[in-house]
Amino acid sequence: QVQLVESGGGLVQAxxxxxxxxxxxGRTFSNYAMGWFRQAPGKEREFVAAITWSAGSxxxxxxxxxxxxxxRANAKNTVYLQMNSLQPxxxxxxxxxxxxxxxxxxxxxxxxxxxxxxxxxSS
Numbered sequence: 001q002v003q004l005v006e007s008g009g010g011l012v013q014a015x016x017x018x019x020x021x022x023x024x025x026g027r028t029f030s031n032y033a034m035g036w037f038r039q040a041p042g043k044e045r046e047f048v049a050a051i052t053w054s055a056g057s058x059x060x061x062x063x064x065x066x067x068x069x070x071x072r073a074n075a076k077n078t079v080y081l082q083m084n085s086l087q088p089x090x091x092x093x094x095x096x097x098x099x100x101x102x103x104x105x106x107x108x109x110x111x112x113x114x115x116x117x118x119x120x121x122s123s
Contacts, residue, residue: 002026002076002112004096006080007114019034020081022096022114030074035100036081037051047105048094049081059099061105064090093118 007087008020022034035050049070050059058070072079079096093116103109 001096002029002032004098004114005110006094006096006117008095009119011120011122014087014123015119016086017082017084017087018119020083020094020096020119021076022081024077024079024098028116029077032098032100032112034070034072034079035097035099035103036070036079037095037097037107038090038092039095039116044097047107049101050104051079052102057102058103058104074122083119086094086119088121088123090119091121 005023008018010044012018024103031053033052036048037045038048038077039045041097045061049068051072056070060068067083067085095116096114097110099110
């Protein structure tokens, strides 16, 4: 089992920045690929970004490419999502996910999930 706890969400004005963190526990963090997803009420969970276990590869949704950076600190069992130039359409709950293999953009393929952290961007 892997436990994931997100933090760093909050209220920010349009154009602002936030850094989300996801702290992992329970298994060897460095073995896991990590992803960030988001889900608005009534909508499907949407891929945002992912990073392989070695941080050798990163992946981004087109909607956030150039504004978002995913990184990880295996010594701290933490993955980060730096979000810049936030817009009102980025308002939603952001979830951290983990799996032993990079699972692409499909949420149901990731084995472990956090509880989510809310980002609200005001215009």
